[in-house]
Amino acid sequence: MLLRVWMCGSVKQFSQAPLSGGEEQLQLDSPPRHQRQDQQQQLSRTSPNQTTSAALSHRQSSRSTAETSWCLLTRKMLQERTRALQIMHTWNKVMLRREGETGVRGLTGDKGDLGEKGERGQQGECAVAPKSAFSAKLSEGLTLPLTVGDAVRFDKITLNEQGDYNTETGRFTCKVPGVYYFAVHATVYRASLQFDLMKNGHTVASYFQFYGNWPKPGSLSGGSLLHLVPGDQVWVQMALSEYNGFYSSTKTDSTFTGFLVYSEWKHSAVFA
Structure with missing residues (x-):
């Protein structure tokens, strides 16, 4: 099984192949030959349990590093997006405050229907003209x-x-x-x-x-x-x-x- 890990903009691949007795061995994809020989010698001198623990520890460390890098990248992207939205919001406010030129007067609309007759108002006081x-x-x-x-x-x-x-x-x-x-x-x-x-x-x-x-x-x-x-x-x-x-x-x-x-x-x- 092939595992890809994103770290600092580069991609590293690990190949996982089953070993004898149900054990798993973590190998780097396409390493140099002398490194493969040294690793095989070390693995031959190491007990199966130690090999499995080391592989799992290395895998967890790599996964943790990848997750941390991904979180940092995601946070930075969110910060940039928030800043862009703030700039856009400020620009919209500035543009809304600007008054455009007066447009051409529109055509007169059709006369509306007559409204309903209102209720009769109360009788007011009769005005009295000044006298002298x-x-x-x-x-x-x-x-x-x-x-x-x-x-x-x-x-x-x-x-x-x-x-x-x-x-x-x-x-x-x-x-x-x-x-x-x-x-x-x-x-x-x-x-x-x-x-x-x-x-x-x-x-x-x-x-x-x-x-x-x-x-x-x-x-x-x-x-x-x-x-x-x-x-x-x-x-x-x-x-x-x-x-x-x-x-x-x-x-x-x-x-x-x-x-x-x-x-x-x-x-x-x-x-x-």
């Missing part, structure tokens, strides 16, 4: 300011739900940003009248009515659109002390009115 409005008039027989720059105090409230107009000062204070319209309707009697519509101390518009000793009262009206932000104030102011012909009676009134046209609240909460 007032109207006030002069009381009968009210003594008007005679000093230039004084605000005319329209002291009798007709409407002031948001409380934006103050009867003590005669001024409207803005709370909701937006565009407002203000109007003044005056009854002129016993004297000429000139007043200004003011915003934060600046004249917006001026109005004048001459009184020519007419037997009956006359009228003077004016109005203006104003853009306001919270904190702005608007009022009616006397322009000249001698032109103070505001008049009010049971049959005729002098009024100051203002209201919000539209607000500029963006993403605001609901205002009542």
Whole structure:
């Protein structure tokens, strides 16, 4: 029987031939003649038991050496394979991080089928638009300011739900940003009248009515659109002390009115 043993990249062959009496003798494949003669002489001088033990010991040693060499070779191959896999994994990660060029936009797909009708949602709260409005008039027989720059105090409230107009000062204070319209309707009697519509101390518009000793009262009206932000104030102011012909009676009134046209609240909460 022929036994091949791998050792350090070389192959050695051993031939095993049966000897007389059932014993086995391990011989090297194709050794030199003088070595074969020496081995035969030694074997002839050695007892059968010693020959068998030596052969088995040599065979086990050769097999152990071959197995060790094979294990080392296998381990080295596994290490190289693991290292190659690690390099490949790292390269794949690097390549995945790279962004390629944007591809051509694909064709528009067919329109899908309509989905099922959803359940009816809960009823939400009704939104309330911001509000701001007032109207006030002069009381009968009210003594008007005679000093230039004084605000005319329209002291009798007709409407002031948001409380934006103050009867003590005669001024409207803005709370909701937006565009407002203000109007003044005056009854002129016993004297000429000139007043200004003011915003934060600046004249917006001026109005004048001459009184020519007419037997009956006359009228003077004016109005203006104003853009306001919270904190702005608007009022009616006397322009000249001698032109103070505001008049009010049971049959005729002098009024100051203002209201919000539209607000500029963006993403605001609901205002009542």
